[in-house]
Amino acid sequence: MNVTDKDFLEIKSKVSKIIDRLIVDEAPYLQKHNFSQTIDFLEQYRQEVKSAGLYTPQISKENGGLGLNLYQLGQLYEIFGQAFFGLYIFNCQAPDAGNMEILLEHGTSDQVEQFLNPLLEGKIRSCFSMTEPDNPGSNPTLMNTTAIKDGNDYIINGHKWFTSSADGASFAIVMAITDPSNSNPYLRASQFIVPTNTPGFQIVRNISVMGDEGDGWMSHAEVKYTHCRVPSSFLLGKEGQGFSIAQERLGPGRIHHCMRWIGISERAFHLMCQHATSRKINANQTLADQQITQSWIADSKVEINAARLLVLDAAKKIDHQGAKEAKIEISMIKFFVANVLQKVLDRAIQLHGALGMTDDTPLALWYRHERAARIYDGPDEVHKLRVAREILKQYS
Ligand SMILES: Cc1cc2nc3c(=O)[nH]c(=O)nc-3n(C[C@H](O)[C@H](O)[C@H](O)COP(=O)(O)OP(=O)(O)OC[C@H]3O[C@@H](n4cnc5c(N)ncnc54)[C@H](O)[C@@H]3O)c2cc1C
Secondary structure: OOOOHHHHHHHHHHHHHHHHHHHHHHHHHHHHOOOOOOHHHHHHHHHHHHHOOOOOOOOOHHHOOOOOOHHHHHHHHHHHHOOOOHHHHOOOOOOHHHHHHHHHHHOOHHHHHHHHHHHHHOOOOEEEEOOOOOOOOOOOOOOOOEEEEEOOEEEEEEEEEEEEOOOOOOEEEEEEEOOOOOOOHHHOEEEEEEEOOOOOEEEEEEOOEOOEOOOHHHOEEEEEEEEEEEEHHHEEOOOOOHHHHHHHHHHHHHHHHHHHHHHHHHHHHHHHHHHHHHOEOOOOOEHHHOHHHHHHHHHHHHHHHHHHHHHHHHHHHHHHHOOOOOHHHHHHHHHHHHHHHHHHHHHHHHHHOHHHHOOOOOHHHHHHHHHHHHOOOOOHHHHHHHHHHHHHHOOO
């Protein structure tokens, strides 16, 4: 059953109150920037969110979530995005939220019991392992990782990297080639659940990204799979469905990312306006009196509003017509919003001067973390090509 507008407004207001408090409370933890030292603090917030009946909002009511449509959920993601740990305390953070979707859609009852239920409860974390250092992630049909059937098991060998949040995760969903000679490259791969305590699963390192190795949920690992033996019951869906399952995960996932980025942009914009009006540059004037600042404020506002409308429009289309019909819209928002985010963060940092380079505001942390928005889930260029090709098809 749909959530009514009235009920949704109530949910939104409750979520906003929690996030407003989190923004203040998380500030000292952002300066330390150490996930393992933040877990207890986040756990207290998670308990509060659970008690308020707002946990895992992205999930259907039958499975313990709020049963929102994507248009409504997108609006919550914007609010979550304003705090660094916003998504985490509601248990709708990447990569777990995407893995929950896969398991809900394709998990067997054993997989649901062993992997999905503890994930929904927030008792464990997970990761998604597709990209490889030796192959272009933009064309994942080129992949060296293999899963070879051996009796009732599969044996997985491969080298992945940028497996986000692998550090401390209980299992990985791994993409591996099962049918290398299939004439359709999109039918060659399958997805497997690999518990991280499987012999042969090895985190080589947390990769230093923009000068930051991070830890736990806030890290990106290089991972080796050496002769990892998993039972065939850990295959997700059917053999050869790896790419179609991955594709399903990406549609709603891009709405989540884009609305989170809009939340970050709004917060950066707010900080920019606050600083502009309080920073005196001479006896009578603040930064806000300068035309160049006003231009940044106007440009940022209109870009953020345009981005929000585009994303909500895509969300509506997915709700009503499905992700396949909305593929152009999904690609458009992916590169458009990632670039708005980057421009707004950059202006906000510039306006803060040296303060913008410190971790006394969340701007620098976001800037380091979110430069990748233009790369992960498909780089800008790939999405632009897809949009242009689809449009040009109509002319040729
Ligand atoms: C912070 C972060 C987190 C990530 N998390 C995960 C994760 O959890 N799990 C996972 O599996 N992967 C993850 N990734 C990997 C991500 O999905 C890939 O980086 C992405 O798909 C691009 O692949 P690549 O890095 O191999 O770049 P390549 O494919 O080598 O492309 C390099 C560049 O070439 C250009 N390019 C590529 N193709 C084209 C084209 N057709 N036309 C024009 N230009 C092109 C683009 O500018 C692109 O940025 C993450 C990446 C980052 C940075």
